Amino acid sequence: MFSKLKAIFRRQSYTRSSINFLDGLGTHGAKARPFDHDAAVRQCSNWVYAAAMLNANAVASVPLRLYMRTRNGSKLFKTKSVTLQQKKHLAGDSTTGIRPSQTVMRKAAQWGDQFEQVVDRHPVLDLLHQVNPHQNGFELTVLRMLYLQITGNCYLHPVMHDSLQRPSELWLMPSQWTRVIPSKDKLVDGYSYGNNPLEQVRFEADEVIHFRLPNLNDMHYGMGRLEAVWSALGLHDSKREMDIARFNNHARPDYLLVVKQGASAEALDRFEKQIDSKLRGPRNSGKFITITGDVTATPLNMPMDQIGDSDRVLEEIAAGFGVPISKLLANNPNRANAEVADSAWLRDTILPYCKMDEEKLNEKLLPLYGIEEEAFLAYDNPVPEDKQYQLNRRTKYVAAGIMTANEARREEGLEALPDGNKLAM
Numbered sequence: 001m002f003s004k005l006k007a008i009f010r011r012q013s014y015t016r017s018s019i020n021f022l023d024g025l026g027t028h029g030a031k032a033r034p035f036d037h038d039a040a041v042r043q044c045s046n047w048v049y050a051a052a053m054l055n056a057n058a059v060a061s062v063p064l065r066l067y068m069r070t071r072n073g074s075k076l077f078k079t080k081s082v083t084l085q086q087k088k089h090l091a092g093d094s095t096t097g098i099r100p101s102q103t104v105m106r107k108a109a110q111w112g113d114q115f116e117q118v119v120d121r122h123p124v125l126d127l128l129h130q131v132n133p134h135q136n137g138f139e140l141t142v143l144r145m146l147y148l149q150i151t152g153n154c155y156l157h158p159v160m161h162d163s164l165q166r167p168s169e170l171w172l173m174p175s176q177w178t179r180v181i182p183s184k185d186k187l188v189d190g191y192s193y194g195n196n197p198l199e200q201v202r203f204e205a206d207e208v209i210h211f212r213l214p215n216l217n218d219m220h221y222g223m224g225r226l227e228a229v230w231s232a233l234g235l236h237d238s239k240r241e242m243d244i245a246r247f248n249n250h251a252r253p254d255y256l257l258v259v260k261q262g263a264s265a266e267a268l269d270r271f272e273k274q275i276d277s278k279l280r281g282p283r284n285s286g287k288f289i290t291i292t293g294d295v296t297a298t299p300l301n302m303p304m305d306q307i308g309d310s311d312r313v314l315e316e317i318a319a320g321f322g323v324p325i326s327k328l329l330a331n332n333p334n335r336a337n338a339e340v341a342d343s344a345w346l347r348d349t350i351l352p353y354c355k356m357d358e359e360k361l362n363e364k365l366l367p368l369y370g371i372e373e374e375a376f377l378a379y380d381n382p383v384p385e386d387k388q389y390q391l392n393r394r395t396k397y398v399a400a401g402i403m404t405a406n407e408a409r410r411e412e413g414l415e416a417l418p419d420g421n422k423l424a425m
Contacts, residue, residue, distance in 0.1 A: 012184070012185060015183070015184055015185060015186065015187045016184040016185075018187065018219055019182050019183070019184050019187075023182045024181070024182055026179060026192065027179075027192050027197070027200040028181055028190070028192040028200060028202045029181045029182070029189070029192075030179035030180065030181050030191075030192035030200075031179060031180050031181065031182050031220055031221075032179070033179065033221050034217055034218050034221060035151075035152070035221070035223070035224075035227050037150075037151040037153075037175050037176040038176045040150050040151050040176075040224065040226050040227065040230075041150060041151070041174075041175075041176050043150075043226065043233060044146070044150050044226070047313070047314055047317045047318075047328065048150075048226060048233070048317060048321075050328055051317055051318060051321035051323045051328060052145075052146050052149045052150060052225075052226075052321060053142075053146070054321075054323050054327055054328070055145060055149060055321060055322070055323065055349060055350065055353065056141070056142040056143075056144075056145035056146050056149070057142060058346070058350045058382070059141060059142075059145050059350055059353045059354060059357065059382075060138050060141035060142045060145065062350070062354055062379045062380055062382045063379070063380045064128065064358070064361075064377055064378070064379050064380075065117055065118075065377070065378055065379075065380065066117070066118040066122060066124055066125055066375060066376075066377055067082070067090070067108075067115050067116065067117050067118070067375060067376055067377075067378060068115060068116060068118055068371075068374055068375045069111050069114060069115050069374050069375070070111075070114040070115055070116055071374075077118050077120040077121075077122050078118070078119055078120030079116035079117060079118055079119060079120070080116060080117055080119050081116055081117075082115065082116060082117055083410065083411065083412075084407070084410045084411045085411040085412070087108065087113065089381050090104055090105070090108035090378055091105060091108040091109045092105040092108075092109070094381075095393070096381075096383070096385055098347065098351065098381050098383050100354075100355060100358065100378050100379070100381075101355040101356075101358050101359040101362070101378075102359070103358075103359055103362045103363070103376060104358060104362070104376055104378045107376045108376075118375075123166060123369060124365070124366070124369060124371075124375075124377070127167055127168070127169075127170060131169065131170040131171075132159075132169040132170060132171055133169075135172075140170060140172060141357075143172055144156070144172065144211065144357070145353060145357075147172070147174070147175045148211055148212075148213055148222070148224065148353075149224055149225045149226065149321065150175075150224050150225075150226045151175035151176065151222075151224045151226070152175075152212060152213045152215060152221065152222030152223040152224030152225075152227060153175045153178070153210065153211065153212050153213075153221055153222045153224075154172070154175065154210075154211040154212075155172070155173035155175065155178045155191065155193075155208050155209070155210055155211075156170050156171070156172055156173070156208065156209040156211075157170070157171045157172075157173055157203065157207060157208055157209075158170055158207075158209065158365070158368060159171065160368075166368060166369050166370075167365070167368050167369070173191075173193050173208065174195075177193055177194060177195050178191055178192070178193045178208075179191065179192045179193075180192075180210075180220040180221065181202070182220060186205065187219070187220075188205050188210075188220065189205060190202055190203055190204050190205050190207075190208075191203045191205070191207075191208045191210075209360065209364040209365065211356070211357070211360050213225075225320050225321045225322070226320075228320045229316050229317055229319075229320035229321075232312075232313050232316040232317070232320075233313070233317075314328065314329075321349075322345065322348060322349035323345060323349065324338075324341035324342070324344070324345050326338055326341055327341070327342070327345065343383060343384070346382050346383045346384070347383045350382045350383075351381075351382055351383060354379040354382055355379075357379070358377050358378055358379050361377050362376050362377055365377075394408040394411065394412075395408075398424060399424055400424070401423040401424045402423075403423075404420060404421050404422060404423055405417060405420035405421075406420035406421050
């Protein structure tokens with residue numbers, strides 16, 4: 001019976017049915033992307049670049065730390081204890097309601113107080129600090145977040161050390177040059193990479209770390225934030241082309257002059273040249289021309305509708321990228337409103353990126369070092385806590401006898417007092 005159930009619920013039935021029959025017709029059996037990543041990368045300018053860079057720089061500025069389980073015996077790397085407040089955050093028990101990724105919470109809760117932060121040089125931290133001879137960790141994180149937002153996908157290739165058998169370098173594979181090779185057995189069989197379509201190189205599935213945003217339309221490629229506002233950008237570009245055409249006099253003329261008296265073609269041609277020479281150009285503004293006969297001037301250019309204007313496009317870009325408009329324009333005079341918008345941006349946009357990034361690094365990078373069961377990577381909480389609220393909470397808890405003075409000091413990372421372990425009565 002067990003064998004029959006296993007045959008019914010095997011993975012192959014699902015993966016085979018998930019692959020389209022046209023998938024795998026590209027180089028090395030690669031699958032065509034549902035969205036043009038080359039066009040998306042070219043469109044990364046103006047407000048799109050500003051919004052994406054705000055998010056990317058914010059994520060890269062959040063410290064990423066390595067924590068290891070406490071073991072008896074000598075330590076290979078220097079560590080320091082974790083504050084009670086930080087432990088609560090990592091375990092998902094913080095009063096702020098801000099929680100890290102599921103992997104971090106599971107390990108922190110499982111280990112209890114038996115883990116510490118690595119503060120010495122460690123192979124993982126060294127790699128994340130200097131990812132390759134040409135890029136440091138901050139640059140790679142910014143690029144990783146930019147590609148995720150613009151194309152919905154980011155690919156990293158870890159280069160393994162020959163003798164140590166662990167990653168010695170990390171290289172980013174531009175999304176517009178990378179394609180997924182689907183598999184009916186494993187869903188993903190590998191990746192095809194190359195700037196030149198005629199010189200594509202195949203990478204096995206375990207040679208690439210694939211970051212992707214959720215996509216309801218495809219199981220292999222992610223959907224970036226730029227794709228979500230693509231139609232608005234197209235409308236905006238069309239509006240700009242129309243504006244440029246009007247300013248360059250490539251659109252329809254401003255006026256139609258109707259000469260009611262009979263006139264020859266030669267006379268009309270001389271009349272047009274006279275008007276053009278005397279009235280065209282900004283320096284001739286306000287001048288007039290005198291003619292004989294009955295002439296009627298009919299305006300042809302009507303007021304333009306507000307379609308694809310910069311304000312509406314900016315609103316859609318800001319909403320699509322999860323960035324407050326005030327951060328893009330930097331003109332909000334109300335400090336309280338700006339602080340509220342910043343806090344919401346850090347909580348609703350930056351925190352999810354940090355969760356996704358640390359989840360993928362714990363899932364794919366740490367196993368390459370063989371320490372996935374003894375360590376985890378975690379970002380600091382990017383959302384600033386209400387310090388006044390926390391201070392009032394601790395003060396009231398100590399006064400009410402709910403926590404000791406040393407427990408409150410431990411949350412602040414302060415040393416214990418000799419008589420600070422007694423509850424107030």
